[in-house]
Amino acid sequence: MAIISLINRKGGVGKSTISINLAAGLATYESRKPESKPVLLIDMDDQLSATITAMGGGLDDQFVPIITAENNFPSALINGFGASEGIVEDSLLPRKREKKVKIFKTNKARMENLEAELKTREEPELQLTYYLEPIKNDYAYIIIDNPPSAGIVPMNSLVASTHVLIPIEPDGLSLIGLADILRMIESIRKNFNPELKILGIIPSRYRMVRRQSRDVIEDLERLYGHLLLPYVKDLAEISAATTAGYDIFSFTNEKSQAYRCISNLVDAVLGKLEA
Numbered sequence: 001m002a003i004i005s006l007i008n009r010k011g012g013v014g015k016s017t018i019s020i021n022l023a024a025g026l027a028t029y030e031s032r033k034p035e036s037k038p039v040l041l042i043d044m045d046d047q048l049s050a051t052i053t054a055m056g057g058g059l060d061d062q063f064v065p066i067i068t069a070e071n072n073f074p075s076a077l078i079n080g081f082g083a084s085e086g087i088v089e090d091s092l093l094p095r096k097r098e099k100k101v102k103i104f105k106t107n108k109a110r111m112e113n114l115e116a117e118l119k120t121r122e123e124p125e126l127q128l129t130y131y132l133e134p135i136k137n138d139y140a141y142i143i144i145d146n147p148p149s150a151g152i153v154p155m156n157s158l159v160a161s162t163h164v165l166i167p168i169e170p171d172g173l174s175l176i177g178l179a180d181i182l183r184m185i186e187s188i189r190k191n192f193n194p195e196l197k198i199l200g201i202i203p204s205r206y207r208m209v210r211r212q213s214r215d216v217i218e219d220l221e222r223l224y225g226h227l228l229l230p231y232v233k234d235l236a237e238i239s240a241a242t243t244a245g246y247d248i249f250s251f252t253n254e255k256s257q258a259y260r261c262i263s264n265l266v267d268a269v270l271g272k273l274e275a
């Protein structure tokens with residue numbers, strides 16, 4: 001069992017895209033085992049991009065019942081731990097596999113209020129940890145997508161996680177942002193979760209033609225070489241799959257660059273988890 005958070009306080013770096021594809025890739029890997037457990041994808045971001053993609057994407061509105069549910073994840077999280085009955089659903093991903101990634105029914109309005117509600121609780125940073133405690137062993141992997149913030153919501157995710165993945169878009173300021181995230185992780189380790197491991201840094205939306213991106217990758221290799229995972233190129237097919245509500249493995253085939261990029265990443269994550 002591993003609980004993996006995708007974190008970056010910067011927006012648009014590929015957290016949600018990697019979350020859904022990693023969840024789909026891990027579910028596929030897990031389904032090949034004789035005794036497999038499901039993968040759970042938790043969406044901690046009130047934009048709900050991961051949920052929307054996992055439930056069919058922005059091109060139709062199949063996701064609406066899932067994001068307006070009466071019995072929903074943010075309420076269960078605030079009202080007491082362990083109450084996950086009736087809120088776990090099969091998502092549509094991986095599209096081409098029988099065993100689907102699980103997802104929580106949620107509620108957009110409640111999610112928008114989650115930060116404020118968490119702050120009214122005792123031990124606000126520990127609510128997700130308590131919530132997951134009785135159910136985490138039902139899953140092979142739990143992937144947590146996070147909002148672009150460094151507030152109490154991603155703090156809950158980091159406190160509850162065994163591992164963290166940091167997608168960064170290699171540009172001029174990303175190294176400064178990365179230093180901030182590493183400090184946040186250090187403080188979580190010190191105060192709440194000494195076992196939290198950095199699984200890796202993922203250069204994301206990488207455009208090789210850009211001189212600046214290549215320079216940042218060089219710096220990353222020099223400074224954080226041991227943490228660097230395979231990079232994900234900026235490819236139209238990756239965003240098209242997300243918009244259509246598909247994982248990349250079901251949207252295209254092994255011959256496509258996008259498929260291979262994400263598949264290399266999933267393999268590297270599995271390699272590191274099993275090392």
Ligand SMILES: Nc1ncnc2c1ncn2[C@@H]1O[C@H](COP(=O)(O)OP(=O)(O)OP(=O)(O)O)[C@@H](O)[C@H]1O
Pocket residue numbers: 010011012013014015016017018045047049146147148204205206232233234235236238239240242243
């Ligand atoms: N490798 C990629 N190639 C092309 N487009 C990508 C890639 N990764 C992400 N995108 C696109 O970039 C946009 C932002 O990606 P995504 O939503 O995954 O980022 P995010 O970090 O989750 O953003 P936010 O912080 O707002 O939640 C989306 O439109 C997505 O389709």
Ligand SMILES: [Mg+2]
Pocket residue numbers: 015016017045049050145146147
């Ligand atoms: Mg996102």
